[in-house]
Amino acid sequence: MSAKEYRTVASARGGLLLVKQVPRVAFGDRVMIRDHRGRQRNGQVIRSSRSEALIQVFEGTDDLDLETTWVRFMDQPLEISLSPELLGRVFNGIGEPRDNRPPIVSNVRRNVSGSAINPAARTYPREFIQTGISTIDGLNALVRGQKLPIFSGSGLPHNRITAQIVRQARLMDEESGFSVVFAALGVSHSDARFFEEDFASSGVLGNVVMFINLADDPPVERLALPRVALTAAEYLAFDLDRHVLVVMTDMTNYAEALREVSTAKGDVPSRKGYPGYLYSDLAEIYERSGRIRDRHGSITLMPVVTMPSDDITHPIPDLTGYITEGQIVLSRELHNQGVYPPIHILPSLSRLMKDGIGKDDTREDHPRVASQLYALYARAQEARNLASIIGADELSERDRRYLEFADAFDLQFVTQGEDEDRSIIETLNLAWELLSHFPNDALSRVSETDIAKYHHSGKK
Amino acid sequence: MMNTPPRSGVIREINGPIVTILLPGLRNGEQVEIGRLGLVGEVIALDGEEAIVQAYESTEGLRPEEPVAGLGWPLSVELGPGLLGGIFDGIQRPLEKIFLQAGDHIPRGLNLPSLDRERSWHFVPDPKLQIGAELTTGMRLGTVQETNTIEHRILVPPNRFGSLLELAPEGEYQLEQPIGRVRTPDGRTRKLKLFHRWPVRIPRPYRSRDHGSAPLITGQRILDTFFPLMKGSKGAVPGPFGAGKTMVQQQIARWSNADIVIYVGCGERGNELVDVLESFPKLQDPYTGRDLMERTLLVANTSNMPVVAREASIYVGLTLAEYYRDQGYDVLMLADSTSRWAEALREVSGRLGQMPVEEGYPAYLASRLAAVYERAGRVETGGCGKGSVTLVGAVSPPGGDFSEPVTAHTKEIIQTFWALSKDLADARHYPAVDWVGSFSEHVHTAAEWWHREVDASWEKWRGEALALLARDAELSRIVNLVGSEALSSAQRWELEGAALIKEGLLQQSALDPVDTFASPEKQFLLLNLMLTIYHKGAELIELGVPVQELMELPLLTRARRAKQVYNSQQTDKLRELLVEILGEFEQVRLEYAKFEEHAR
């Protein structure tokens, strides 16, 4: 660590400091900044040349001046200390304690940028996680090591759903649950408290590490936070062999912070002012989840993305969807109808479901039941639209049956209690109750054997 | 290749993947070793004594004044036996070996040779070659059995022609051991080995373009039957996220009748490559009966790997594809996704401060894209007959908007366009290929093949099915406004006919072991089955049979399920089903006639 401090700041704006006449500082290195009142801030070198360095300041550049700002180059990358003591602790976005307890002391220190997992080192995720929520388990199943975001909107109950998943998620044949890494990016005090209380009341707090950046904390810190949190998750998963569930809320705030800094840097914007590298940047975060050959642990990632104006084509949900292995989409319409959890199945998808369900994992009819429910529900939406135009009474008998099905589906299958933990078998049985509204011939996506075994007309 | 001694200089500035160096005498495209870690990069612009270099690896930790060295050659790949079955990164580093040597994560500055130097190969010299023979580019020197299915033809490299001085006898050779010597026109004697290098940005030479061709059979009904792609041509699969681009490409990689498949994961998910690596060895090539990995090779620059190597990965894939083409094979190259490649171009041009023209993309986007696709084609090779490269690129338009630059330019270049629709995908209608937005410029050419190999009425039936789907779209608009009661019986039966086509023919599950692949014959029989049902029903409605009665016939459900009940070997069963169904219709006709008589 170099002890020398530089007082050669040439500009300070938008979270960036330009420092002149600096030694040959390494790209990506950590920086300490002392302001005119002696308070310390943290930064990172994001451009380095022979004569100057550009620094991104995590605490922001508000209230800095050019004359009395001191900069020290730490000669090391941004790292955090790791030990099993992480569990039960609360940190800020760069890994400093937020719970008035001492920092973690350990000789295991890791660079938070991580490095790309070799695709040849991965193994395909295939173990079904039962979340107890029918629309997820039955139709968009999550598997261990998957990255599956929740696409929400402001005011929708994504926090309650995420908390329910954290409480209920487990493998079918295992009692022990997950270790949780909770990453809060720009969330409100009350949302943060909601999670803390929920973890405390369900007794998992000792198994949770929290990294918190609140709405009134500096936005630039949000750029480091997911990387810090994932470095902790990797340690828990691949050093300590734990199964880790990482919840990140809200990635929209992360992307906003990135836009803020990139604009200040003068990067060429692409859509809606977000930098062209938003895709790669998000991917560096999301791709840190997964399973690795010969390692016991795993990282399952559930980011929450609130869609600005509920628009799924907005760059943040759009690019997220292009990287993650599916998405769970919440619907304002269902929410307004009082449906909890308001999961809209049509745009929702789990890409890794295919290898995690079926005969050896859940039940043999599961893939076909899911496909059949989708086909019927999609068809039923047409009947709903029609009913809203010509009135339900005018519908043909066929269409009326679809309409009834859709209503029953929303009320019985989608709707469930916040504490209702349905087993996958219960979910599938419920599905057959709904499918039995239709005669056998209308169900071409399930097999004849399925019908004989599970259709209510078949079992007398 | 440039063979000047290495020169050295220093780093001036590091700005993400873009490094400015002080080193005169470099050439654009030249490879550079950067910093103490020895990262690899490529010169992309020269400005006086300075050069701008894009680094293929993360530049974290680099400092100004660290040394750099020009290597004297452009980005090149190694071409020789040992490629198939492997997984390489965007600049052809062997990922499996890197995993064994360095563990779970990819370290920086680790430069292992792409091809295994230790392994021996059984070389059989070409018996027709005599000492003193005039060797020309691409001529066959001999063969090596690379995998159980693929014979690797050792070729005269493009820069090694001349007269043959010596050719090794049959036996075991390692890659670095010479298998012959040649006297080149400049009078020098040069060694021939089992492998050679080629710069990726330069298309490999061939004798001439060749135009005759057959369709690439993918085993996917909507592709083969409705929007055929010819071997040696170029296609694109655009679609919003989750619509099924990767699935379509993986299905083609699995089931198509190409000899060699090069799958380039360009800026996409690591798990998708693992899926291929884990599932292909367990699948059987429907044409050779062998493990599919024996004909497959992966190039991987996943979305979290450095963005500059993403741009290179497409060229690396293309060069490997051309190399097997030159051996006389039909090669299929899949690029998932070309949008990530274009974004890598955009990122680099942005950092260079180049003027963006549309959505931040540089002005040369369209010409670069066209040049990439131009490397597809069927050719007369230098010495192995005809070979082809078929190129299929996925396109990932932001917000699913097909008018954005990459989709729009691609559409101008390609000949087959498989447009994926979010609505179809949301309803789990897979593959979500939209029959309205998709096209193939090669239907007539493909028809020749279908008429010769399968059935002379293919084009007629195909046209009829598309027409029925078009009427379905029209009628559905009415139904969505006023309900199906407003339609005539004949019109309602048309809707039913279209539904049969959609469910019984177009929808095809990649996950169902029977349905995942359909031979051309099975495809045709299903098409025939659905349309015959439609025609027979229409005749009965004409006679006055109530449409309701027809719609409740159990045979409709049997027809819908036929695709997953009978596999491609059971075409006789499908024919029997057709006969049976015709019988049932006849039954209905007779009963109805009896009923009419009674009523009278």
Ligand SMILES: Nc1ncnc2c1ncn2[C@@H]1O[C@H](COP(=O)(O)OP(=O)(O)OP(=O)(O)O)[C@@H](O)[C@H]1O
């Ligand atoms: N033919 C098919 N049969 C069954 N399922 C399919 C088929 N095609 C697509 N799917 C389903 O759709 C999901 C998404 O497909 P895929 O991953 O290919 O989308 P994509 O267009 O490549 O998305 P992205 O742009 O995000 O990579 C798959 O995981 C699978 O569940």
Ligand SMILES: [Mg+2]
């Ligand atoms: Mg994809």
